Amino acid sequence: MDKMPKWADVILIPLISLILAAILSTLVILAIGENPVEAVNLMVTGALGSTYGWGYTLYYATNFMFTGLAVAVAFHARLFNIGGEGQAMLGGLGVAMVCLYVPWPHWSIALLAAMAAGMLFGAAWAAIPAYLQAKRGSHIVITTIMFNFIAAALLNYMLVNVMRPAGSQDPATARFAEAVHLPTLHEMLAPIGINFSKAAPANISLIIAVIACIVVWALIWRTRLGYEIRAYGHSETGAVYAGISPVRITIVAMLISGALAGLMAINNVMGEAERLVLNSTEGAGFIGIAVALMGRSHPFGVFLAAILFGFLYQGGAELALWTSIPRELIVVIQALVILFTGALDNMVRMPLEKLFLALRKEAN
Numbered sequence: 001m002d003k004m005p006k007w008a009d010v011i012l013i014p015l016i017s018l019i020l021a022a023i024l025s026t027l028v029i030l031a032i033g034e035n036p037v038e039a040v041n042l043m044v045t046g047a048l049g050s051t052y053g054w055g056y057t058l059y060y061a062t063n064f065m066f067t068g069l070a071v072a073v074a075f076h077a078r079l080f081n082i083g084g085e086g087q088a089m090l091g092g093l094g095v096a097m098v099c100l101y102v103p104w105p106h107w108s109i110a111l112l113a114a115m116a117a118g119m120l121f122g123a124a125w126a127a128i129p130a131y132l133q134a135k136r137g138s139h140i141v142i143t144t145i146m147f148n149f150i151a152a153a154l155l156n157y158m159l160v161n162v163m164r165p166a167g168s169q170d171p172a173t174a175r176f177a178e179a180v181h182l183p184t185l186h187e188m189l190a191p192i193g194i195n196f197s198k199a200a201p202a203n204i205s206l207i208i209a210v211i212a213c214i215v216v217w218a219l220i221w222r223t224r225l226g227y228e229i230r231a232y233g234h235s236e237t238g239a240v241y242a243g244i245s246p247v248r249i250t251i252v253a254m255l256i257s258g259a260l261a262g263l264m265a266i267n268n269v270m271g272e273a274e275r276l277v278l279n280s281t282e283g284a285g286f287i288g289i290a291v292a293l294m295g296r297s298h299p300f301g302v303f304l305a306a307i308l309f310g311f312l313y314q315g316g317a318e319l320a321l322w323t324s325i326p327r328e329l330i331v332v333i334q335a336l337v338i339l340f341t342g343a344l345d346n347m348v349r350m351p352l353e354k355l356f357l358a359l360r361k362e363a364n
Contacts, residue, residue, distance in 0.1 A: 003353040010296055016348050017340035018308075025333045034325050046318025047311045055185060055200015056317075059272060061310030062202070063281075065209040066264035067288025068306055069216050070257045072297040074140075076220055077253035078233040083129060083144030084261040085285025086151030087122040091262025092269040093155060094121030096163065096276035099176040110180040114270050115208070115263060122262015123255045125151060130254030134247040140254070148285070159278060172277040182271040205267035209306075212260065213299040219256075220299075229253050261285060290338045309334065 029036040047057045067084045074081035094117035104110035129143035159171040168174075182203045186196040220226040232239040232249045240246060268280050287309055294308070295301025316330030340348070 004356040008352060008356065009349075010298070010301065013345070013348050013352065014294055014296070014301075014341060016352075017345070018337065020340050020348070021333065021336035024336050025329075028329065028332060029325065032325065032329075034323060039319060039323065039325060042318055042322060043311070043315030046322075047315040050197065051195070052197040052200050053314060053318075055197050055202040056314040057307070057310040058185070058202040058206055059200070059267070059310070060284075060313040061306040062206045062209045062267045063264050063284040064287050064291045064306035064309050065213060065303060066267070067261055067284050068291030068295060068302040069212055069288075069299060070260035071288045071292035072295065072299070072302055073216060073220070073229070073260065074253055074257040075292055075297040076226075076233045077229045077249055078236070079133070079250065079253055079257075080141050081126065081144055081254065081257045081261075082141055082289065083126060083147050083151075083258070083285070084288045085281055085283070086144070086148035087125045087258045087261035088264045088281045088285050089148075089151045089155050090125040091118035091122040092265035092276050092280050093158060094118050094262065095265040095269045096173050096176075099180045099270060100163070100173060103177070104180050107180050107182055111182065111204075111266065111270070114180075114266050118262040118265040119259035120262070122265075123259040126254045126258025126261070127251070130251045130258075133254075134250040156278060159276065163276070170277075173275045175275045176270065180270065181274055182266070184271075201272040203267065203271040205271045208263075208266065210303070212263065213303050216260070217299040225252065261288070287334070290334060290341070293338060293341045 026036040029039050045053070047053045067088060070084050070087070071081055095114045098113045098117040099110060102110075102113065104113070125147060126144075129138070129140055129147055132138035132143050133140040156171065159173065163173045164171060165174045182205065184196075184198070184204075185200060185202045185206070186198045188204065189196045218226075220230065228239070228244045228249055229252075231242065232244055232246060236246055239249070264281070264284060268282070268284070269276050273280060291302055291305040291309055294305035295303070312330050312333060316327055316333075319325045319329065320327035
C-alpha cells in the first residue's frame with residue numbers, strides 16, 4: 001500500500017517545495033535590501049501582465065518543455081541524461097543545415113524537415129554516450145556532461161570556419177530565407193481577433209511542444225516500449241528476468257531523449273533567431289533537468305514546470321532591468337527549486353508520509 005495518495009506525491013510535495021523555495025528567496029531579496037513584494041509584483045507584471053511578457057514566457061517554456069521531456073524519458077529508464085544542452089546544440093546545427101541549404105517553398109514543409117533534422121542530430125549525439133553506457137559501462141552522467149563541451153566546440157568550429165557568411169565577423173550563419181520563417185503567435189491569433197504582441201518570439205513551436213507532451217505520455221504509459229522502459233527503470237534484474245534487454249532499452253531511451261532535446265531547435269533557431277548563433281540554447285538543456293524533477297518526470301508535470309521556469313526567466317529579466325536585483329538571483333531561485341524538489345525531496349516527503357499514515361490509522 002502506498003504511504004500517501006498519488007495526488008499528494010504529484011501535487012502537494014512539489015507545491016510545498018515551491019513554497020519553501022519562495023520563502024528562502026524572499027529572505028535573500030530582503031538581505032540585499034530590496035522589497036520582496038515589489039519584486040514579485042514586477043516579476044508577475046513583466047512575465048504575465050501583457051501579451052509581450054506572455055510571449056517571452058511561453059517562448060522560454062517551449063524550450064523547457066522539449067528539454068524537460070528529454071530528461072524525463074531518460075529518467076524513466078533510470079538514466080540521468082545531462083547532455084540535453086549539447087544535444088540541443090547539435091539539433092540546432094541540423095535545423096540550420098536544412099533551412100539554409102534547401103530552397104523550401106513554404107514554412108510548413110520546411111518545418112517538418114527541420115523537425116526531422118533536429119531530432120536526428122540530437123539522437124545521434126545521444127547515441128554515443130548511450131552505446132558507451134550499454135556496451136562499455138561508461139557512466140551516462142560523465143559521458144553526457146563531456147559531450148556538452150564537445151558539442152560546444154564543434155558548433156563553434158562550424159560557425160566560425162564553415163557556415164559563417166563571407167565577410168561577416170559574427171560567428172553565426174546567414175539569416176534563413178523568408179519562406180522558412182515560422183508563424184508567430186501574433187500571426188496565428190490575429191485571424192480570430194486576438195491582438196498578440198508582434199515583438200514576442202513565441203511561435204508555432206509551442207503547439208508542437210504541447211503535442212510532444214501528449215505523445216510522450218502515450219509512449220510511456222500506453223505502449224509496450226514505454227512499459228519496458230519503466231520496468232527497466234524500476235528494476236534492472238526484474239526487467240532482465242522478464243526478457244527485456246538492458247542494452248536495447250538504454251540505447252532506445254537515450255535516442256528518444258536526444259531527439260526531444262534536438263527538437264528544441266525549431267523554437268530557438270528556426271522560430272526566434274531565424275539563424276544559428278553561438279549559445280543559442282541559453283542553458284535550456286540544464287534547466288530541463290529541473291523541469292523534469294519538478295514535474296516528477298510526467299509530461300503534464302513537465303508542461304506545468306516549464307511554464308513556471310519560463311515565468312522565472314522572463315520575470316527575472318524584468319527584475320534585472322528595473323531594479324538593482326541582479327539577474328543571477330533568478331539562478332539562485334531556480335537552484336532553490338531544484339534543491340527542494342530534488343536533493344531535499346525527503347525533507348518534505350517523510351513528514352507527509354507520517355502524516356498520511358497517522359490519518360489512515362485514525363480512519364481505521
